[in-house]
Amino acid sequence: MTVNKFNIHWQVRRLLLKSLKDPKEKVSNVLRWLSEDKNRNQYSKERVLNWLKTTSWAYKDEKKRGYFNKGIKRIKELPDTVWDDTDSDNDFSIYPSSILSKLLKDLEKRKYNLQFKGPPQDHVDFVKKLEKHLNK
Numbered sequence: 001m002t003v004n005k006f007n008i009h010w011q012v013r014r015l016l017l018k019s020l021k022d023p024k025e026k027v028s029n030v031l032r033w034l035s036e037d038k039n040r041n042q043y044s045k046e047r048v049l050n051w052l053k054t055t056s057w058a059y060k061d062e063k064k065r066g067y068f069n070k071g072i073k074r075i076k077e078l079p080d081t082v083w084d085d086t087d088s089d090n091d092f093s094i095y096p097s098s099i100l101s102k103l104l105k106d107l108e109k110r111k112y113n114l115q116f117k118g119p120p121q122d123h124v125d126f127v128k129k130l131e132k133h134l135n136k
Contacts, residue, residue: 005044006126008090009037010047017051022066023064027052027071034075040075049075090126090135102128 004009013033019028029043034048049072057067092100107127112119 003043003050004122005047005050006122007043007047007088008092008095008130009088010044011103011107011126012095012099014051015099015106018106023059025065026047026055031071031074035089041084041087045075045083058127090129092130097134100130100134104134 003125005014013030016123017026017030030048030051034044037044052068052071052075056065057064059068103129107123110119110123112123
């Protein structure tokens with residue numbers, strides 16, 4: 001299974017999480033989103049696990065970093081039978097243009113220099129689809 005982070009539902013959630021300042025609130029919010037996700041799919045699980053892991057790196061304080069590690073542990077303890085194998089669709093139309101515009105600005109500012117020489121193709125493709133939707 002190949003999981004990428006360029007799913008509209010995840011990207012909108014990630015944008016909201018970015019606006020939250022309290023790490024405990026970030027973790028509880030993303031875990032609540034994952035548990036309320038109608039699809040509860042393996043793809044969302046992997047996206048959240050990756051986000052928890054990489055976001056924790058931004059915190060030097062072990063207590064704050066611990067919130068993210070506890071979130072990872074909670075997800076990993078859930079039985080595999082909880083997760084569906086299909087990814088949710090990229091239906092941009094269910095989100096208001098104001099949110100999509102903020103997301104587009106956020107994605108355009110992303111830097112991939114540590115991992116790649118430029119934005120990965122998945123990023124480029126997703127941004128093009130998002131721009132196309134916004135320009136309708």
